[in-house]
Amino acid sequence: MGRASRAQAAHNRARVVAVASALFRAKGTENVTLAEVMDAAGLTVGAFYKQFDSREALVDEAFALAFDHAATAWKEVRRRSEAEAPGELAALARHYFRKRPPERSCPLLAFSSEACQLPRDDEAAATYAGGVAALFDQFKAAASQTAARAGAAEPPEAQVLAQFAALIGAGLLTRATGSTAWTRRLQSAVIDAMAEGRHSTRAAPAAPDSTLARRRAPRHSPDP
Amino acid sequence: MGRASRAQAAHNRARVVAVASALFRAKGTENVTLAEVMDAAGLTVGAFYKQFDSREALVDEAFALAFDHAATAWKEVRRRSEAEAPGELAALARHYFRKRPPERSCPLLAFSSEACQLPRDDEAAATYAGGVAALFDQFKAAASQTAARAGAAEPPEAQVLAQFAALIGAGLLTRATGSTAWTRRLQSAVIDAMAEGRHSTRAAPAAPDSTLARRRAPRHSPDP
């Protein structure tokens, strides 16, 4: 086959990262071999080490790309739901729970195990933490925007944090136990909690379970 | 060494499961070898297949034991905090966030990745789902008890579900990103949300962040 042009090589490298990122999200980092990645990218294993120092380096880049994609998707959801009732936050939660192909599952969840057994000073660990922070920033902005639209004051940080934790927790539980009647109720509960904006200074009524979420988001499985 | 007595063999088998359960919780199922387990149990690898059909079978039993231990610990926390203010639920959350040795980390989190890539009809997957259900039952009972003590009506299921999701989510985020100022605020926010019982029919005031949690639970890392 001979040498590839510089442009071609750069293109190939990017494809390897993209393919790896998708495979890692879908099957978990540890369940994907380099041969599998290179095969999916249309290359042979030997070529890998011409572009990357080690498997570890690829994991780091794949993490970064996956979080970028997820954050971009969240941004897009926010943009599309700007004018929607009951607000961006509930829209984000509905998006998060929407069923999607495994290769687009939430990187925060897909990589969490890997992240927590990484040495503290590992690059990939920092990339993961940065990715989580970026997603939370999106979430927080959506919460602010939702409150503003409702004419309420900026939501207290504690409320936003608890809502974010609930979103991620429900995603994890759905992912780990599979979609059931219970996980659907779990998701509806989390979506409702977003829609309520319970701490809003305008004394949001402690409404009984809205049926909104149940109508709109009967889907499952976490995502970006 | 020769043959061990039936009682000794049963004892050995139980020790293998216990040791495996602890190691799996601490390091993740996939990062522990059979040799490591048998070594820790004071036996050699060859003996393993006299007691278990396969590694998979051990994983299933280890899951069950870990969830049993966790559920028992939750029960104990509930018993000890029965008379406490602001209630069992917040006590459970404080317990959940308390720093502990890795071999006692929350099985729901420690095994979540493994669980979600298991075939749907796998025994271990069912054991995992059962374990999650058992922990949620404990949580729900604590929520009921907390409401009853406060003279409030039975909390709506949606509230309990969202609180449980928040607990697990905060645990996951702490585990995956390591303890930071952000994760401590996250935990405090979740604990406060428990203490508030925001949906209680007695119109709980939408209090500003209580400082209670911040005083009492400045620890980290999830657990049983």
Added chain:
DNA sequence: TGTACATCAGTGAACGCGCGTTCACTGATGTAC
């Protein structure tokens, strides 16, 4: 613009290591008489 040569992206096979599993063997335990 052409020519000669060095570079290096990609190939495909081989290496080395770790891990789950198997197996022949040992000798105390359990059982039948």
Added chain:
DNA sequence: TGTACATCAGTGAACGCGCGTTCACTGATGTAC
């Protein structure tokens, strides 16, 4: 209770396979003149 034999928990080495990594080789690309 004692004796003879079958059972089988535990041993330690070997097997087989998969995977990350290395390496000699190829030939188009890029560069120097």
